[in-house]
Amino acid sequence: MSDLPTLPVTFRPGHTRVILLTAGVVMFLVISAIALLLEQLGPGDRLTFIITGAVIFWVLAQLARVKVIADDSGVTVVNIVSRRRLAWAEILRVNLRPGDPWVFLDLSDGTSLPALGIQPGIARQRAVADARTLRALAEAHSGPSALPHEPRS
Template sequence: MSDQTPAPSLPVTFRPGLTRAILLTAGVVIFLVISGIALLLEQFGPGDQLTFVLTGALIFWVLAQLARVKVVADETGVTVVNIVTRRRLDWAEILQVNLRPGDPWVFLDLSDGTSLPALGIQPGIAKQRAIADAQALRALAEARSADRIAQDQG
């Protein structure tokens, strides 16, 4: 990733837009098809139909959870929303933003020695967009780091 990328204005939200659209569309279609089948097949009783509809709703819910991933950067830090977790980080906690060839998503190296996956930036379908988003997040983290060092020295 290039270090020449300018930092975007804050707040900014990074999310895999095309992946999100595909997951939500698939969820709606699957729900409608399963529910339609349940209602059209007359040999099913009300309990069976309800089970089909609830199964369709469960599948939609799972796909919606997969689609909710995002990374939100604001003046005070970054919120990483993954499939079942949400974590708020101060800028000082982020040491490095990594998206290496072959990585499924961005990884944030943290000051506590751990690495946090940020599924909101993933190169699966839109590789160039993910690279640009990772560069922008890196530029923000580096700018905030530089600001922090200047404040500490001033």
Template structure:
């Protein structure tokens, strides 16, 4: 049965939706630059209006940067899940199951306290096969270090 088990990544390892992050940060930077250049080129704007344009552009960039923040970092002691505004540290023993079922927007971790924690750092949006590989790797790590199991598409 170990022949079908995916190879475990070397710890520490960080899983994140890289393509999504690149798209969000590139779009944010491009929009910031465009809005700032427009604010500087419009001669009829007062200095206060120009500052407001740049502030709104920075706010827009900040929101996209926040959306690109999610990641899941695994090390010998456990897993750190960083979502939009929440960061949670979990010991391996707390993770009972790693779920990425067909149609799920991201991985869910079933925890020993009876709750489920979304792990937005592994999401199949723009890179489905990469998300499945990452979910399988996290599941394999959870099984090796704790008591994890899986509902990843194509596993079994």
């Protein structure tokens, strides 16, 4: 297939990432400003506010780190708290059905792995295009397989 992207290629939910990181920064700054502006707070209370803001930012940054990286030897799926490396031959099917929150990879060991790096939440057309591209890459690198029909938009 000639329209395959040059590898390596990274799929990630760009709009969602921007929103999460922006919200994290804003929340950290607002909570820290409140901690510094409230005169009745002692140093320990101020520190607790700032640490709380930092924890909220960290949680949102973890949510924003999701991605799927495809290269010549396989795929790396980075989800919220996990990272998994797959050889192309391990991926039997790439699924993004209507209503799915993200892509699911059906694997040769009989399990299914969610790939949160491709999710139709805010940018549905982009997610559908990314799912089709990942499906085409999987077909090209592991030969013909039982991949399902194209995801519907």
